[in-house]
Amino acid sequence: MPSSMTSLQTTPARSVSDPSLHAVYDKVVAGERLTIEDGAALYDSSDLWSVCGMADLVRRRMHGDTAFYNVNRHLNYSNVCALSCTFCAFARKRGEEGAYEYTIEEVRKEAAAAASQGATEMHVVGGLHPYHPFDFYTDMLQAIHEEAPCLHIKAFTAVEIVHLARISKRGRDGAEGIRSVLLDLRAAGLGSLPGGGAEVFDDRVHDEAFKGKIRGDAWMDVHRIAHELGIHTNATMLYGHVENRGERLKHMHLLRGQQDAALHEWASSQGIGDGSEVVLSGPDANYPAERLPTTRTCDRGWYQACIPLPFVPDDSALERLYGPSGVENLRTIAIARLMLDNIPHMKAFWIMQTLPASQLMLQMGGADDIDGTVVWYDITKVDGCGTHQETGVQELHRVLREAGLTPVERDTLYRPVTRDGVEWSVD
């Protein structure tokens, strides 16, 4: 095939109609890192089509036409929480109507049911329970692990980890306390950390919407320590409430900087980056060895996926707000794909984005992952739907294929899953 044809397939002719995006386009094509100002231009432009076109170009370079999903279960073990974040409709005080707590035996049953139905992952998070001792959490992990050793346990947001350091009296030891909590949890069965609780890394936003929760620097410390221990993590950004677009871009910038540090050694070994920046989203020619880190090629932990979470106002103390529009959601995930050039995966979490909008985000907005079958989800309920929010593998396949993509089941570490009914394996 003539080389001009190859480059036409991977680098579309510049069809960006907004002149303020021309410089951004040229950087994206070359695989150069975008600045916060570039991100602002992407937010300000009325040419959403081009913003998505660039995100899609990057997504196809990184993942071709693959769209990832997993067979998972979310388990929100308790909604009893010491905090009162204004965006949260999930938390209750103990004894309040709607408050609930799973016992260890109930968690064990959930794990057994998940495994018997072929799930590969259990995503376990809850409120900051004011009375459970530290042992409750290690017992819970052990129960899941004993009952279903094949399940990868992705559990506890950074906020919960800091809470566990406090209740186990290790809080005053700073990083050492966090490290020893993570080691204990790993010994009990923890596989990785989910991306929740990040919200928006900005003190003004923090004080207005989630005062009392840890600030962005503490959240990032937990993830840095997890990465040092070889534990993979994800990162969310909860947007569309009291923050502004500039604060979102700052959040992305901070995450990207931390991922540079996590990938530094691996990138040097691959000849990627200039020693400080690691860009994984450029044209193929920029990657003499592996484009993306895998557990085989890198023994550190890193951010595997970013999950932009659109604020769902229903039943929260910020119910007066509208929450982000469909266009803002599409634009934000596309910009996250472009700005977070060193985070391998961009997830359109269908529970919060809805299945139809997630499909568009995968088809044209830079997303390559849709999360999984979920089954029960308590934290948000879009349009007041119930906690039973299940989709099946067939439905996910239909949604992804209709978007022109090839569905690939993955495990939590993004290894392709080979499946025969409820039996599965990874290489």
Ligand code: V47
């Ligand atoms: O931590 C709470 C957010 C998070 C609301 O790591 C809200 O793979 C929108 O983190 N509107 C939990 N968001 C969900 C989460 C997650 C989901 C899917 C995959 C992964 C992953 C992580 O939801 C909370 C908080 O940041 N949240 N209330 C709300 N009203």
